[in-house]
Amino acid sequence: MDFRDFDRLNRRDIIRGTAMLGAGAAFLQPLPLFAQAGSLADIRKAAAAGKEASIKRIRDWVALPSIAAEDRNMPEGAAYFAELAKDAGFTHVEVVPTDGHPGVFATLDVGAPRTLGLYLMYDVKQYDPAEWSSPPLEGKMVERKNLGMTMVGRGSANHKGPEGTFLAAMHAIRAAGRKLPVNLVLICEGEEEIGSPHFRQLVTKPHILAALQKCDGVFMPTAMQDMEGGATIELGAKGIIELELVASGEKWGRGPKKDVHSSLKAMLDSPAWRLVQALQTLVTPDGNTPAIDGWFENVRKLSDREKAMIRDAIKHTNEAQMKDDLGVTRWIDDLSLEDAMVRLMQEPTVNIEGLVAGYTGPGGKTILPGRAVAKLDLRLVPNQTRAEATQKLRAHLDKRGFNDVEVNISGGYDPTETDENSALIRAEVATYKKLGVRPNLSVRLAGSWPGGTFTQPPVSVPVGRFGLSTGGNAHAPDEYYLIDSTNPKVAGLVDSTMGYVEFLYTLAAIK
Amino acid sequence: MDFRDFDRLNRRDIIRGTAMLGAGAAFLQPLPLFAQAGSLADIRKAAAAGKEASIKRIRDWVALPSIAAEDRNMPEGAAYFAELAKDAGFTHVEVVPTDGHPGVFATLDVGAPRTLGLYLMYDVKQYDPAEWSSPPLEGKMVERKNLGMTMVGRGSANHKGPEGTFLAAMHAIRAAGRKLPVNLVLICEGEEEIGSPHFRQLVTKPHILAALQKCDGVFMPTAMQDMEGGATIELGAKGIIELELVASGEKWGRGPKKDVHSSLKAMLDSPAWRLVQALQTLVTPDGNTPAIDGWFENVRKLSDREKAMIRDAIKHTNEAQMKDDLGVTRWIDDLSLEDAMVRLMQEPTVNIEGLVAGYTGPGGKTILPGRAVAKLDLRLVPNQTRAEATQKLRAHLDKRGFNDVEVNISGGYDPTETDENSALIRAEVATYKKLGVRPNLSVRLAGSWPGGTFTQPPVSVPVGRFGLSTGGNAHAPDEYYLIDSTNPKVAGLVDSTMGYVEFLYTLAAIK
Numbered sequence A, B: 001m002d003f004r005d006f007d008r009l010n011r012r013d014i015i016r017g018t019a020m021l022g023a024g025a026a027f028l029q030p031l032p033l034f035a036q037a038g039s040l041a042d043i044r045k046a047a048a049a050g051k052e053a054s055i056k057r058i059r060d061w062v063a064l065p066s067i068a069a070e071d072r073n074m075p076e077g078a079a080y081f082a083e084l085a086k087d088a089g090f091t092h093v094e095v096v097p098t099d100g101h102p103g104v105f106a107t108l109d110v111g112a113p114r115t116l117g118l119y120l121m122y123d124v125k126q127y128d129p130a131e132w133s134s135p136p137l138e139g140k141m142v143e144r145k146n147l148g149m150t151m152v153g154r155g156s157a158n159h160k161g162p163e164g165t166f167l168a169a170m171h172a173i174r175a176a177g178r179k180l181p182v183n184l185v186l187i188c189e190g191e192e193e194i195g196s197p198h199f200r201q202l203v204t205k206p207h208i209l210a211a212l213q214k215c216d217g218v219f220m221p222t223a224m225q226d227m228e229g230g231a232t233i234e235l236g237a238k239g240i241i242e243l244e245l246v247a248s249g250e251k252w253g254r255g256p257k258k259d260v261h262s263s264l265k266a267m268l269d270s271p272a273w274r275l276v277q278a279l280q281t282l283v284t285p286d287g288n289t290p291a292i293d294g295w296f297e298n299v300r301k302l303s304d305r306e307k308a309m310i311r312d313a314i315k316h317t318n319e320a321q322m323k324d325d326l327g328v329t330r331w332i333d334d335l336s337l338e339d340a341m342v343r344l345m346q347e348p349t350v351n352i353e354g355l356v357a358g359y360t361g362p363g364g365k366t367i368l369p370g371r372a373v374a375k376l377d378l379r380l381v382p383n384q385t386r387a388e389a390t391q392k393l394r395a396h397l398d399k400r401g402f403n404d405v406e407v408n409i410s411g412g413y414d415p416t417e418t419d420e421n422s423a424l425i426r427a428e429v430a431t432y433k434k435l436g437v438r439p440n441l442s443v444r445l446a447g448s449w450p451g452g453t454f455t456q457p458p459v460s461v462p463v464g465r466f467g468l469s470t471g472g473n474a475h476a477p478d479e480y481y482l483i484d485s486t487n488p489k490v491a492g493l494v495d496s497t498m499g500y501v502e503f504l505y506t507l508a509a510i511k
Helices: A002-009 A041-049 A051-062 A074-088 A156-175 A199-203 A206-213 A262-266 A271-279 A304-314 A319-326 A337-346 A386-399 A423-434 A493-509 B002-009 B041-049 B051-062 B074-088 B156-175 B199-203 B206-213 B262-266 B271-279 B304-314 B319-326 B337-346 B386-399 B423-434 B493-509
Strands: A092-096 A103-108 A115-121 A140-144 A148-152 A183-189 A217-221 A231-234 A239-248 A349-358 A371-380 A406-413 A439-442 A463-466 A480-485 B092-096 B103-108 B115-121 B140-144 B148-152 B183-189 B217-221 B231-234 B239-248 B349-358 B371-380 B406-413 B439-442 B463-466 B480-485
Touching: A041 A051, A041 A156, A041 A493, A051 A074, A051 A148, A051 A156, A051 A493, A074 A092, A074 A103, A074 A156, A074 A183, A103 A199, A103 A206, A115 A156, A140 A480, A148 A156, A156 A217, A156 A480, A156 A493, A183 A199, A183 A206, A199 A206, A217 A423, A231 A423, A231 A463, A239 A271, A239 A386, A262 B337, A262 B349, A262 B371, A271 A349, A271 A371, A271 B271, A271 B349, A304 A337, A304 A439, A337 B262, A349 B262, A349 B271, A349 B371, A371 A386, A371 B262, A371 B349, A386 A406, A423 A439, A423 A463, A423 A493, A480 A493, B041 B051, B041 B156, B041 B493, B051 B074, B051 B148, B051 B156, B051 B493, B074 B092, B074 B103, B074 B156, B074 B183, B103 B199, B103 B206, B115 B156, B140 B480, B148 B156, B156 B217, B156 B480, B156 B493, B183 B199, B183 B206, B199 B206, B217 B423, B231 B423, B231 B463, B239 B271, B239 B386, B271 B349, B271 B371, B304 B337, B304 B439, B371 B386, B386 B406, B423 B439, B423 B463, B423 B493, B480 B493
Parallel strands: A115 A183, A115 A217, A217 A463, A231 A439, B115 B183, B115 B217, B217 B463, B231 B439
Antiparallel strands: A092 A103, A103 A183, A140 A148, A148 A480, A239 A371, A239 A406, A349 A371, A349 B349, B092 B103, B103 B183, B140 B148, B148 B480, B239 B371, B239 B406, B349 B371
16 A cells, blocks of 8 residues: 555645645644534543553554564564454454465444444554654654644554554443444454555455455545645545566576676677666656557546546645645646646556666666666556556567566556445545534545455445544654644544544444 | 776676687696796896785785775875885886876886886775675785685785786896886876776876876786786777766656655656656667767778787687676677677677666665666777767757756766787787787777877877786675786786786887
């Protein structure tokens, strides 16, 4: 799920297809006023009483980082989360082995008419303590300007903070002597940060699949608020294929198999030039549009309704500020912001994430490299599929004689879409409105996440992300999650706990 | 001077345009028999007596690495070499400042009719002690299979070993009570490993230039022997321009100035794609021939005499072994070895040394890089010049609208040529023949070195490299230089000392 890389730049709004209003929110009120009264006042009281326990729950979890890429604390992380789920009230909790790292499956059937699915992750991104201003596993409280007191730690925003806040909502409901208004089905993976390679395997285990199919929808607890107090609701996400395109003397049978002296270029072929020549066939000469044979066959253009959403979202955007924040002076093709946002939502892309060949240090080194690699990500839009795109890329290269150029796919997701009229999305909209949070409908996340695993067969249920509060630096040093807000438009821990409570009750009541 | 990178691969013969006969030299005699008798027997005796002092001289020098790229021991290295020159008998010795690191200029006028120029370097390549099996500054003696006892240390082969051996020859002549048969003019630089950026400045100081112009030729002491006992005489070298081609949002005014989330590719231009598109215009679609406008205007094809040299050089080549050593299965365009060698000598090249953009670690990272770099080396042949090539590359890019793509040149040399009928080359041939070493005439070194500084105006004298013995791993760990040979065809320290002695006397006597 790569949308969180973007948090690093604190510009999530753009990628979500909504617009940011710029910094400097006016402080209208001294304290948040989310759901202070009403029928759930007893639960709010319990949530407030449980605040310190809730902070400790998140902090202790941050202290145990599970990192799939490093095979670090994986069984421990699954076992730890299973205990958290039991504590929160799940009646069936099961660590589920996969061919990779284990997941956790949990259910809580309260006999309610509606069942809500939960998608969680227990793994976190790698980190280098030397780059942090506060120790990454300590979850220290750090004041953040114009925001309030935050917990700083690896996983605090992504995703232990929001997930822990959802667990706090369950604790609060129980502490108030109530029973949940909906049944819960939870699936938690430990390989989200490496592209969820065994997630489908997890989800399609017969008893897990059967449980998920009964859900009215699946959501991931996420801190979705922007600094103006709005919250984005994504009606889908682009798909992605991440891959390495590799040209090598080994596979090509031309040029050297290993690096040789560069003077030999005069008598030897060059895998690096081979890569460049293969690469440049993949896009139009301006580098902006995929030119892979048949790439647009299944691409669906945005509907008028979707374009209207974009117009609505950018209404109050400060375009100059947005460009400044991104470090750009022009949108692609010198488009207007609106057209650029349509393009962002609508178009598939072939992006170069990285190029690596030969000598990459300072200065030069006179070698002819035996191998050259381009790291690409290919963003897919409905109705493309990962399988279709993979096959077309291979066929495109083969047709041009690049049979030797390897396509090594490391991960990916299909694009996903959820109907804005589904109960899940209507409950999200209604909850935000009730809490005075402006819901910003977004055509789709321009990033990618494994939501398609739920929307597509065999699960086939709506999927979304939901949650108050905010956080940042998700894949970067000093990752943080808001605990005590000084911004009246953004919810702190207790308010965001109540956000999940309200959501459960709203979903239970929705027609 | 980048030809020594190639030593790392122990395939110098190819780059020199001569051919290798494969490994496994037959051991015909238990000991070398170079110049054991004759008119220089007294000097040989002195050289043998001075062997331990000579080893110590090289070893002590290895212990003081001067590394221009790290600004390490530069004044110290110049001062140290100046002392070595004084000890060897130079009467005028002068540390010469430049805008970069200092050089050393030294002369010894014995009133002889002939004057020989010497080109030396006191700097060495960077090293990582962790990669060495013997400490890089200790100059330990290590047995090498099929070769003998070698000194292992940074700079031992490149170039302190051969240079120290030449100094040993001067010591031996003096110890034998003789005076040198030729006058000497020595110029030593400390920036050879970073592309000799201030060498021209050094050489054109009026008094240095005047001294060099009086030389019959300039030579660099170098261990030139192959395992079959032959030694290559290069009649020139290709030129080179090393540069970075850089595409960036900063210069382009399109795309991001820094890395942003890769999903934004749909609304932002990509400097990495810009680089790929600019790159692919520089060569033919097969990546093998420069396609820069006007590139071949001044390229001189090989003469029949030069082609004959190549035919002669490859006569005994084991082509299969050569391919195997290089890790290749085919020459460019599926050429025969002879045609491939002609191409090696004759053709200019545009080579990709390295590609660096965005994320270069394991796996992927969903970013759109703000900057992309291709490290290129452009080999030049007579009568191209570096200035001409630089201008043509820029004009080529500009003409295609790539005005924003930077060409950052880090160093380079013009191509160089020396007449095989010059006294210098005739003396080299005659010396090798006298010592029973087969001289292999090579059209040119396919690598590059600053020899052009001497052959071109205002110096305009012949230039060459000369020397017995062998060494290897010049820019790699475990660099070595032969001291005691067990291969009867290859000279150890005393014999190669005598090689320089013989060379001086031969040059003095040549008509």
